[in-house]
Amino acid sequence: MLTAVKNNFKIMFLSIKYNLMRCMENNVAFMTSIIMMIFNNASFIIQWLTIFALKETVGSYTLNDVMLFWAVSSGSFGLAHILFNGIHKLPDYIEEGKLDAYLTMPKNVLCYVATSSLEPSAFGDLIYGYLALIIFNFSIKNILLYTLLIILGSLIFTSFAVILNSITFFIFRFSYVTEALKEVFLNGCLYPDVIFKRAVKIIFFTLIPSAFASWIPVHLLMNFSLNKFLILIIFTIFIIILAFIVFYRGLKNYSSSNLMGIRG
Template sequence: MAVKQLDFWFSLLKLAAKSAFALKTAFFGRIVFMCLNNLILLVGWWAVFQSFNHINGWAFSDFMFMSGLVIAALSLFTLFFRGAGIHLARLIEFGELDPYLIQPRNPLFHICCSVSDASGLGDLISGCLLMSFSGLITPGNLGVIILMFLAAALLFLSMSILFSSIPFYARDASDLSERLFFIFFNIAGYPGCIYSGLAKFILIFIFPAGVMSILPIEMIHTPSFGKIITILSISVGFFGLAIFSFYQGLKRYESSNHIRSKRS
């Protein structure tokens, strides 16, 4: 069963890659501009860190690492599971899930994998470069960093499914879903050192952007088994919640009876 799903996933990826390569200028443009986009943001933060040197104990290298982790994690989502974003929300809102529901594949998995964005490659490159240049990666913590990276990517996927399921419960909510994801990404992109007390608790356990911006740096500087378990549990927990929320929402789904062939 899992092998079949993987095979199906690879077929979808191949199709997405072919379609992205069809417009070569756009394909390479997306990668280059995405790298430049991340570079511009980094220059801005570098200038700020130059002015203040340290912000609540964080040096620029900490920010670089955090930024790299968030960007690289987002790239996995963008490259492989972009369908879980606005695409899913719009399918639900317009009652166009039917082509996915009548197939023998897992509908959620199918929708998530059905869209891929080449700009993710630009993010992956710049994210990995940022983490490497931060100087915080050592052979000893590489395993933990990979785990945190995968957990962050899973969290992006989970939050995207969670937000995209809102149209099951509220009308005309696809824009809201997109904006919520944007807020989530924005908050994750700010140095986690600025939050404390209740805000920190909320950002770790309720709106878990802090799992990417607060905990990884704490984990790098003061490693502990408890912290990595917390990061993994929150990611897996939110993934479970996202799947539950999608299938609960599916019970309320109203088709538009607008059956048509889908692209992938």
């Protein structure tokens, strides 16, 4: 059991390494996409500067606090797309019957699919996350805690994406809804909790768990609480297990299109 887990981690690591090497083949395109993504994210500072010019605080949050929402969200989102970008291609694989190539390998299918691709611009998200943290809330403690929190955040986001994408096993063309819900998840992460009414907050704590990927980590960075941290870890484990269950339940519904293909 332990050897199997170890082997899977080794394969995932190698897969990510080769994805990275592939991306870096064209250095100019790779660097351009990273720089553009940093610029993209940074442009939203103007949005918040303008809002804070209109209103001194947003709830009890200052500009520095709001930038924590951005740091945590872009860091988690970036890490998820660096490590597990393949999961976002799952609906295409299911709808076009391209999953066969992954099923024939003596590896964990979900882990193999998840690490099959890497989004170069996600490095821009990850770098921006650290930059936002360093510029607006620098401390060594914050950097260490932030690193741990974005790992949890990326696992929550990826698990949520696995659950949504696995619905394509049951409902054809569900990918349109999936994309919309992922966008809502991200928007929920980027905006401070205080702007939402109670009903919306309940949705972000349950059906679309943005609160666990962003709001709780931000609260932990602002004021660490062991209870909240444990809740976050328990939720992360819970959603990962749920993602595996939904994926493998859905996989039983998969039908191949007998498409011949080669995967490197």
